[in-house]
Amino acid sequence: MLHFYYGVMGSSKTAQLLMQRYNYQQLGLRVALVKPAIDTRAGANVVYSRVGLKAKAELVLERGDSAREQLLWLAAQNACSGFEYVFIDEAQFLTPEQVQELADMAEHLDIFCYGLKSDFQGNFFPGSAALLRLAEEIHEVPGGLCWCGAKATMNTRIDPEGRVIKTGEQVLIDNQQQIRYIGLCYKHWRQGISHA
Numbered sequence: 001m002l003h004f005y006y007g008v009m010g011s012s013k014t015a016q017l018l019m020q021r022y023n024y025q026q027l028g029l030r031v032a033l034v035k036p037a038i039d040t041r042a043g044a045n046v047v048y049s050r051v052g053l054k055a056k057a058e059l060v061l062e063r064g065d066s067a068r069e070q071l072l073w074l075a076a077q078n079a080c081s082g083f084e085y086v087f088i089d090e091a092q093f094l095t096p097e098q099v100q101e102l103a104d105m106a107e108h109l110d111i112f113c114y115g116l117k118s119d120f121q122g123n124f125f126p127g128s129a130a131l132l133r134l135a136e137e138i139h140e141v142p143g144g145l146c147w148c149g150a151k152a153t154m155n156t157r158i159d160p161e162g163r164v165i166k167t168g169e170q171v172l173i174d175n176q177q178q179i180r181y182i183g184l185c186y187k188h189w190r191q192g193i194s195h196a
């Protein structure tokens with residue numbers, strides 16, 4: 001079954017993913033940890049949570065990769081055992097083609113995708129739109145809060161001074177920490193107010 005867990009920036013999606021993966025591992029279940037290549041914040045193959053949890057991904061999917069071929073390759077690397085559960089972090093960066101492949105493979109595997117639903121302008125990421133179309137189970141990862149205390153639902157790009165940035169490329173990851181992403185409630189996202 002294909003699962004999509006979506007949440008805003010700051011909702012501890014990756015921590016939730018790593019904890020769920022840990023629970024499966026504790027039960028002796030075989031899991032694979034996967035991430036798309038586009039996120040390089042913490043090293044190409046590190047799955048990193050802002051609360052401090054991190055783990056090494058067994059597979060990094062490039063945009064042009066076949067998700068099916070790469071997962072079959074990974075299963076072969078694991079020799080006799082393979083895996084029954086796949087956890088994918090930053091799943092918004094999957095391509096729609098990869099999501100389609102995952103949906104087809106999820107007839108035989110449980111695949112848990114964690115990611116953002118929408119970008120800093122409130123538009124779907126293509127990968128997230130595909131997941132919302134094709135996932136059989138969709139869950140919200142709660143917990144993201146706006147500075148006002150309301151539930152955060154919108155992802156916001158801010159500059160080093162905390163000013164809200166409303167235009168630019170959909171994907172812009174700055175390893176020098178010049179831009180950051182935070183979650184805001186709809187009202188404060190619309191007004192472009194990132195702090196009290």
Ligand SMILES: [Zn+2]
Nearest residue numbers: 146148185188
């Ligand atoms: Zn607010």
